[in-house]
Amino acid sequence: MGFELPEEEMKKWLNHIALICLSEEFQSLKKELESVYLRSDIDNAGLVAFQDALYAFLAQEEDEQTCRSQAF
Numbered sequence: 001m002g003f004e005l006p007e008e009e010m011k012k013w014l015n016h017i018a019l020i021c022l023s024e025e026f027q028s029l030k031k032e033l034e035s036v037y038l039r040s041d042i043d044n045a046g047l048v049a050f051q052d053a054l055y056a057f058l059a060q061e062e063d064e065q066t067c068r069s070q071a072f
Helices: 007-022 024-039 045-070
Strands: none
Touching (some): 007 024, 024 045
């Protein structure tokens, strides 16, 4: 059983993720992680670094939103 987003919501998320992925901060973290993963001989280091960097950015944003909503 899958979860489907309305098309507009999906477009909003894709745009948001694209902006994250194009940011200098994201690219820097991804490169740093990839370097560490390559030295650690992790399979698919580039892909794993990309996934981990994206997860870190999304989790950070979620944490920031939670802190802002609790402040009010």
